[in-house]
Amino acid sequence: MNYREALKMISQCGIGAVLLDRDGVITAFNEKAVHLLHGEAHDYFIGQRLEDIAPELLEPNHPQPGMDGNGDGTEQHSYGVAGESPGYDHARCRYASVAFNEYLVHAEAPEIPDLPEGMTLITFRDATAEVHRDRYEHALEQISDSIIMCDEKTRIVFLNNAAIRMDDLVPKDVIGERIDNVYEALDGRGLIIPRSIEERQVYRDRRQYYTTRYNKNVDITANTFPVVQNGQVLGGYSIMKDWSTVDNLNKKIVELQEKLLQQSHSGKPQKKSALAARYHFEDILHVSRKMEDVLARCRQAAKSDSSVMIYGETGTGKELLAQSIHNASRRSAGPFLAINCAAIPENLLEGLLFGTEKGAFTGAESRPGLFEQASGGTLLLDELNSMNMNLQAKLLRVLQDNRVRRVGGATEIQVDVRVISNLNIPPQEAIERQLLRQDLYYRLGVVSVIVPPLRERREDIPLLAKQFIMTCNAKLSRNVRDLDPETLKLFHVYTWPGNVRELEHVIEHAINVLPDEEALISLEYIPQYMRKEIPVENVAREREYVPRQVAEVGDSLHTTMEDVERAAIIKVLKENGGNVSASARAMKMSRQSLQYRLRKYGIRVGEL
Numbered sequence: 378m379n380y381r382e383a384l385k386m387i388s389q390c391g392i393g394a395v396l397l398d399r400d401g402v403i404t405a406f407n408e409k410a411v412h413l414l415h416g417e418a419h420d421y422f423i424g425q426r427l428e429d430i431a432p433e434l435l436e437p438n439h440p441q442p443g444m445d446g447n448g449d450g451t452e453q454h455s456y457g458v459a460g461e462s463p464g465y466d467h468a469r470c471r472y473a474s475v476a477f478n479e480y481l482v483h484a485e486a487p488e489i490p491d492l493p494e495g496m497t498l499i500t501f502r503d504a505t506a507e508v509h510r511d512r513y514e515h516a517l518e519q520i521s522d523s524i525i526m527c528d529e530k531t532r533i534v535f536l537n538n539a540a541i542r543m544d545d546l547v548p549k550d551v552i553g554e555r556i557d558n559v560y561e562a563l564d565g566r567g568l569i570i571p572r573s574i575e576e577r578q579v580y581r582d583r584r585q586y587y588t589t590r591y592n593k594n595v596d597i598t599a600n601t602f603p604v605v606q607n608g609q610v611l612g613g614y615s616i617m618k619d620w621s622t623v624d625n626l627n628k629k630i631v632e633l634q635e636k637l638l639q640q641s642h643s644g645k646p647q648k649k650s651a652l653a654a655r656y657h658f659e660d661i662l663h664v665s666r667k668m669e670d671v672l673a674r675c676r677q678a679a680k681s682d683s684s685v686m687i688y689g690e691t692g693t694g695k696e697l698l699a700q701s702i703h704n705a706s707r708r709s710a711g712p713f714l715a716i717n718c719a720a721i722p723e724n725l726l727e728g729l730l731f732g733t734e735k736g737a738f739t740g741a742e743s744r745p746g747l748f749e750q751a752s753g754g755t756l757l758l759d760e761l762n763s764m765n766m767n768l769q770a771k772l773l774r775v776l777q778d779n780r781v782r783r784v785g786g787a788t789e790i791q792v793d794v795r796v797i798s799n800l801n802i803p804p805q806e807a808i809e810r811q812l813l814r815q816d817l818y819y820r821l822g823v824v825s826v827i828v829p830p831l832r833e834r835r836e837d838i839p840l841l842a843k844q845f846i847m848t849c850n851a852k853l854s855r856n857v858r859d860l861d862p863e864t865l866k867l868f869h870v871y872t873w874p875g876n877v878r879e880l881e882h883v884i885e886h887a888i889n890v891l892p893d894e895e896a897l898i899s900l901e902y903i904p905q906y907m908r909k910e911i912p913v914e915n916v917a918r919e920r921e922y923v924p925r926q927v928a929e930v931g932d933s934l935h936t937t938m939e940d941v942e943r944a945a946i947i948k949v950l951k952e953n954g955g956n957v958s959a960s961a962r963a964m965k966m967s968r969q970s971l972q973y974r975l976r977k978y979g980i981r982v983g984e985l
Contacts, residue, residue, distance in 0.1 A: 381405075383489045387500065392484045397497040401426050401435075404496065413481055413503060415976060427499065429958060430972065431481060433473035434501055472504055480508045523597070526614035531556045531571045534612065543619055545593045560587045563594070573601045574613040577893045579854040584620065596620040602856050608894045654700035654713035654755075661697055662844050665834035671698070671826060678824040679705035684776070686761075686821050688800045689828030692878030695799040696759065698828065703755040708795055711754025714747050719763035727768055728784045731775070737785020748781045752792045761798040761821070762812040769814045776820050796821060831873040831880065838868050841877060845884040846898070857888050861899040871907055883907065943978040946971070947985065955982045 380396075384407040387394050393410035395403050403422045414430060416422055428435055472480040482504035492498060514535070517524055523540035527533055532555055536548050544560075551559045562568050563586045573580055580601040588594045597617040604611040658672055678685050679702045687695045696715065703713045721729060728737075732746030747756055758764070764772070775781050776796065780789040798821045800807060807813035831838070839860070846857050860868070873879055887902040900908065946964070953959040961971040975982070 380489045380491050380493070383487065387486050392486055392500050392502050393481070394486065394498060394500045395422065395427060396492070397427055397499065399495050401428055403427055410501075413501065414475055415972075431473035431475055431501075433471040434481065434483065434499055472508055473501070478505065480504045482507065523617040523619070524614060525556075525570070525617070526612060527556055527570050527574065528612040529574060529610050531574060531613075533559060535614075540617070543597075543617070544589050544595060545591060546589060551590075559590050561590075562587045569599055569601045570613045570615055573603045573615075574610055577603045577605060577610060579603070579850070579856050581851065581854050605856065605894055605896055610894075654703045654709075656697045656700040657704050658701045661694065661701065662840050663834070663837050664840055665829075665836045667829045667834045668837060671828060672701075674824070674826055675702050676705060678702060678826070682706075682708070682795050683823040684795065684821045685797045685824045685826060686800065686804065686818070687797065687826045687828060688803055690830045690874075690876055691801050692876035693828040693830060694877050695828055696757065698826065699755075699757045699797045699799065702797060703795075706755070706795070708754050712751050713755050713757070714751040715757035715759055716747055717759040719760040723765050723768070726764070727771065730768075730772070731781050732783035732786070732790075734783050734785040737783075741785060743783075746781065746783065748775060748792045748794055749790060751794045753794075755795045755797060758796060758798040758821075760801055762800050762802060762807040766811065766814060769817050773814065773817045773820060776817075798822075831876040832871075835869050838880065839865065841880055842868065842884060845881045846888070849885050849888045853888055855888055855891075855893075856896065857891060857898060858896045859898070861897040863900050864898050864903060867900060867903065867907065942974070943980065946974055946978065947980060950980070950982060951985055955985055957982060 384394050384396075384405065388407035388409040391409060393413040394407045395410050396405040398404050403425050406416075406422055410416070410422070414422065422430070470483050472482055474480055480503075481501045484500045484502035486498070486500035489498060517535070517537045520537060521539055523543045524535070524537040525533065525540050526535040532553055533551050534553075536544075536546065536551070540546070541548065546559070556568060556570055560568055564584075566585075568587070569580055569583055569585055572578070580599070583599050583601065584597070585599055586594070586596050597620055599615040599617040601613065601615040603613045658676060661668070661672060663669065663672070675685075675698055685699075685702060687698055689695045699715070700713060703709060716726075716729060718726065728741070728746065730746050730748060732749055733741045733744055735741060735743045775792075778789075779792055779794075781792050782789045800813070802810075802812070804813060804818055804822060804825070808815050808818060842860055842865075846859065849855065850857055868880070875882070883904055884898070886904055887898045891898060891902050895902075946960075949960045949963050950957075953963060957971060957975075964971065974980075
């Protein structure tokens with residue numbers, strides 16, 4: 378077999394190979410090298426130096442081209458395993474980055490005895506998966522929680538540093554061992570990871586007491602997950618906390634609660650009210666410009682005490698905005714109370730809002746209303762347009778005077794309340810339909826906010842869906858990863874009359890009916906009413922995958938930026954006489970990055 382046939386055989390094994398002359402210039406290569414190094418044509422690499430394309434493949438423990446171990450230039454070496462020098466160390470191999478998220482590393486290859494005189498053989502292979510593994514393992518090593526991972530046969534494949542510290546284990550002693558040969562459960566229920574793998578079931582916040590093969594007793598709480606890909610179980614892992622640490626923290630919390638309780642019984646005023654809003658602006662997930670504009674307006678409104686009126690369709694998240702405004706305001710330490718004006722009978726709503734005095738009506742007791750209870754804080758009037766017009770007149774009086782008179786009472790009580798109101802129809806429509814007094818609108822709508830429906834901010838759908846999937850995973854102990862691409866297309870063409878609330882409902886429905894071995898939500902698990910409303914052919918239409926206006930703007934911007942970048946590269950190349958290395962330095966990028974862009978934009982240096 379001559380060297381050309383050997384290069385071809387090496388290529389068929391998935392290994393790239395190049396031959397270098399004494400100056401490190403490429404003189405020959407195989408087909409796999411063209412693919413791995415992103416060459417455009419068979420003559421692409423001829424005359425180029427490997428040092429300029431992928432210098433990491435010239436390992437420092439190898440002699441440089443044209444030099445032997447004594448530096449006299451009398452002997453050549455192969456840079457793959459074939460003909461390698463005795464000092465070669467695979468652990469020291471560096472990854473060569475040849476494109477975004479693509480990496481190469483030295484590969485073993487057979488010796489080729491008939492290499493032309495003075496030539497050096499370098500062999501390499503794709504190492505992208507190894508780089509990903511190194512990154513992820515490095516990240517896992519930094520996590521303070523202990524992590525142990527097993528394969529599908531419950532053999533230990535990974536322990537992070539925290540697990541090593543907690544269990545006093547040396548990885549080389551246990552990697553490859555079945556987990557039940559290393560650990561023994563002391564609670565009589567067996568180890569969690571094998572059970573999770575066998576049953577394909579997520580186990581959250583499970584307490585476990587075990588001992589290691591070296592008699593180290595450990596008490597933990599663990600979240601355990603099976604790894605399922607395309608219906609195949611690939612293994613499982615546990616994320617664990619040392620229970621002794623958690624127990625000590627719980628004791629400190631109890632002690633702190635007792636101190637707070639003692640302060641409360643001492644009669645000292647408490648600064649923070651027990652009635653508080655849960656949500657903040659940071660909790661409102663979005664990527665769309667429309668929602669960003671809404672949040673910017675609400676953040677600004679939070680700086681004052683003026684009334685805010687929020688209009689949005691059902692399920693758009695109006696109360697989340699109201700709570701966020703309260704929490705960002707100077708009233709955040711005060712109470713936040715909310716009442717749905719459509720859910721309370723008319724004859725009870727007045728007493729709930731303004732309070733009652735004993736004897737005002739049969740069974741009436743003296744008690745404060747929501748205005749008194751919310752004093753110093755915020756009161757949310759949800760679905761204000763459902764309130765009776767006569768009661769709206771009394772509400773207007775309270776807002777004007779900042780005084781409230783209880784039902785059946787004779788005196789007025791001073792209150793300090795900021796009112797936020799929600800409408801599920803446009804304010805002007807509510808006024809025209811005599812569902813909202815115009816003068817009350819002027820009082821409550823000092824700041825008006827319109828929340829866009831989900832169909833007008835479809836770019837938020839993937840982010841919201843992912844959040845709901847994670848929430849449902851925790852709630853239902855599932856391990857669903859994401860939406861199937863076809864499901865995401867359906868979500869982008871559906872009109873979402875129930876908005877974000879409907880999306881949350883659809884996700885929870887799908888995860889409830891999704892088989893345990895499935896990790897993606899496919900169309901068959903989406904509620905039938907959605908699939909009936911949208912014809913299948915519409916779901917498959919690629920241009921409806923994103924809103925037309927967004928797609929056109931995005932495509933136009935992307936194209937414009939590419940045109941600008943291409944023109945800038947050509948200009949710099951001309952200024953540097955076509956010298957790629959000098960041009961790369963001028964543009965402050967690596968030569969490999971510039972070479973990648975030359976191929977991407979079809980720029981041929983010799984034609985400039």
